[in-house]
Amino acid sequence: MKNKAFAVLAALACLLAGTGAFAAQPVEWQTDLQPAATTVMEGIRWFEEYTLWFIIPITILVLLLLIVVVVRFRAGANPTPSKTSHNTAIEIIWTLGPVVVLFFLAIPSFKLLNEELIIPQDVDMTIKATGNQWYWSYEYQGDTEVSFDSYLLKEEGRADAGKEDKAAYPRLLAVDNELVVPVGKTVRLLVTGADVIHAFAMPAFGVKIDAIPGRMNETWFKPEAEGLYYGQCSELCGKDHGFMPIAIRVVSEDQYNAWLQEAANDVGAANKALMASVDNESSDVKVAANSN
Template sequence: MRLWTFFASLTAFFTATTAFAQEVNQDLEVVGAPTDAGMGFQTAATELASDLQWLDGMLMVILTAIVIGVVGLLAAVVIFYNRHRNPTPATFTHNSPLEIAWTIVPILILVFIGAFSLPILFKQQEIPEADITIKVTGYQWFWGYEYVDHGFYFDSYMIGHPATLTAEDGDDVQPYVLSAGMEEKLVRAGYSRDEWLLATDTAVVVPVGKTVVMQVTGGDVIHSWTIPAFGVKQDGIPGRLAELWFSADREGIYFGQCSELCGVSHAYMPITVKVVSEEAYAEWLENAKENPDWQL
């Protein structure tokens, strides 16, 4: 597969083409993407992501209360038990009620946190029956996707990767360089300048509301497949097959990045997922199955 990819990249460079092999006949909003100077999470598009964001908010309240409490106690000690106010220090060494309290209270806090966090963890790890199964393999530095129930496979490169350059792009378009020509290339693919370093030449396409199981592995070193808006992340380890699942409840385009340092071009290994209507997915699936370049 790697050898095939190498020759395909050379062919793409010397062959003029304006169409990407994978087009979805539906206008989609970019929903899951990072924003400049942004804080917090991306918009949750799955139940898993909503649960994680709620858990994070709840933990933040608890941690804030603990920090305020500890800082308050330290301030009280500094103010009321300094040498000037309390010149004669106490001589006792034990306070059983206090020791019992500072043992039991943290236990209760941890039990409370576990009562909410463990069900969310189990929901992530218990893989449901899949409506769609996709095997994703991380390579240095691109992703390979196999729709195992339908018998086709495609590679996904960041727009701007050498494998995505064609003779039509012109000499001013250089790999990994955002120029006017590269911006035009993004527009032709249906993206904008804002999606530079995020958009790929081919995207994972799934229908809204369906359970998608991703089987994740690595073809050379460890990679990590993640979509923040879905609340999923899974390392792809060579020789092992791990799984994650999601069910997107909103149509749109979602972006992720390889989240495991995997080599010199780790930063140029984005992920694009398009969540579409069932009708648009069925149309895309028929076209994809008929694409001779994608046949296994």
């Protein structure tokens, strides 16, 4: 119980802090969505809270109606059942009521879908992500081309990778090579599958898109805060589906440029240099909440 309480308090501390590098990952007993790291995710979180203003009253109304029906129209209280076939007023209410509710849900929903699906024209960089059984391959497209595979970090490899801190690099979520992007830059993400259908999901960015063999899907994100963000494959893809996490490290533009130049020759060395640079700026990695 102490560990669970600590995890919840750590998540709340990160939310209240609002600044600094943090690792977005699941925590025990959480019920809320992951803190937003993009404007799209901010819209998703707002829409969730907005819909509750309709869901909760409707649920309470239906519950009350069921109670009235059970109490008032049970056999003991109403031995002679009514033969009423229709009621014009009630039929108008239960027809127009849902229409009005759906109208208020549809407008912000379509606006949010439009923001998610339309790729901005001013894209800063393009990355291709390929889902494999059971790891991810990344290709940076541009003047400096970088490509590497990203596997689940094995326990015996933590020391060599310098990722022994399980608060920052949790079990079943940490990887050997993170996807590295600069903060405040618009990233166009091309997603496909090499063998079976996978799905690229990054909750903090509001990104979830299928990786289908023979098809190139695309989405985008623009991270607004530096940190380490975790996601997972979200399409059942075989026996090790639960062991192909996604990790994105968001850093400053200078750190990214230095990493990119070194990664063109040696991704492993570039990652270690980047980790050292990040650790120099902040020795603590705060933990943010995330929904499963």
